[in-house]
Amino acid sequence: RLPLISVALVQGKAVGGGAELTTACDFRLMTPGSEIRFVHKHMGLVPGWGGAARLVRIVGSGAALRLLSGAARVDPERALRLGLSEETLSSSDETGALEEARAWLSQYTEGPASVIRAAKKVVTAGRELPMEAALRTEKDVFGTVWGGPANLQALVRRPKHK
Numbered sequence: 001r002l003p004l005i006s007v008a009l010v011q012g013k014a015v016g017g018g019a020e021l022t023t024a025c026d027f028r029l030m031t032p033g034s035e036i037r038f039v040h041k042h043m044g045l046v047p048g049w050g051g052a053a054r055l056v057r058i059v060g061s062g063a064a065l066r067l068l069s070g071a072a073r074v075d076p077e078r079a080l081r082l083g084l085s086e087e088t089l090s091s092s093d094e095t096g097a098l099e100e101a102r103a104w105l106s107q108y109t110e111g112p113a114s115v116i117r118a119a120k121k122v123v124t125a126g127r128e129l130p131m132e133a134a135l136r137t138e139k140d141v142f143g144t145v146w147g148g149p150a151n152l153q154a155l156v157r158r159p160k161h162k
Contacts, residue, residue, distance in 0.1 A: 001124055003117045005108050009101045010034045010085075011094065016043070020051025023058060026120075028085045029104060030076040031097045036084060039071045057127070059083050112150035118142075 008014070008025040014036045022028050022036055030036070038055070040046050046068065047055070055064040059082045067074065067082075079085035089100040109116060118141045125137035145151055 003120055005105070005116065005120060007101060007105050009089075009097060010036060011092070011097055013037065015039055017049070017051075020047050020049055020054075022084075023051050023054035027105070027108075028079070029087050029089055029101050030079055030085045031089050031092045032076065033092060034076060036074045036079060037071065038068050041069060041071050114148060115145055115150050118145050 005027070006025040007027040007029060008022040010022060010028060010030045011034055012031075013034065014022050016037075016039050019036045019038045028036075038047065038051070046052060052064065052068060055067065058064075059067070063082050066072065074082065074084060076085060076088035080088060087104060089097050089104070091097045091100050121141050122134075122138045125134040125141075128134075129137060
């Protein structure tokens with residue numbers, strides 16, 4: 001629910017609470033050799049900080065049940081197939097991976113901050129609110145950007161829609 005776009009960069013192992021934390025981000029990127037693993041069952045537990053509910057929304061109920069009840073290691077390739085990760089970066093070293101992650105994320109964060117925050121707000125509303133409330137939120141948020149500085153600058157540039 002942050003007003004910003006968030007990304008988890010998984011380098012190494014995100015296990016248990018670390019796996020849960022990845023589900024709290026909008027996007028997940030992994031480096032070669034990294035893994036995400038929900039090991040809660042081995043501790044006689046289930047996720048307790050929203051990781052299970054968010055995992056269901058990310059990968060679907062069947063895959064979430066398999067990951068939670070199987071405590072399986074999810075490597076970057078499997079994470080991509082499940083939709084648990086958006087991309088596997090090419091770099092494994094910390095500096096290179098961080099630079100790659102920043103470059104990847106920039107496609108979603110470049111532009112007017114007010115518009116990025118507005119997009120995040122309407123997506124969060126669409127995911128979490130009943131339809132009528134989400135539609136009201138979208139209408140209200142639209143009203144905050146319509147005629148705003150970013151909208152007026154875009155109109156001056158007269159962008160072509162392709």
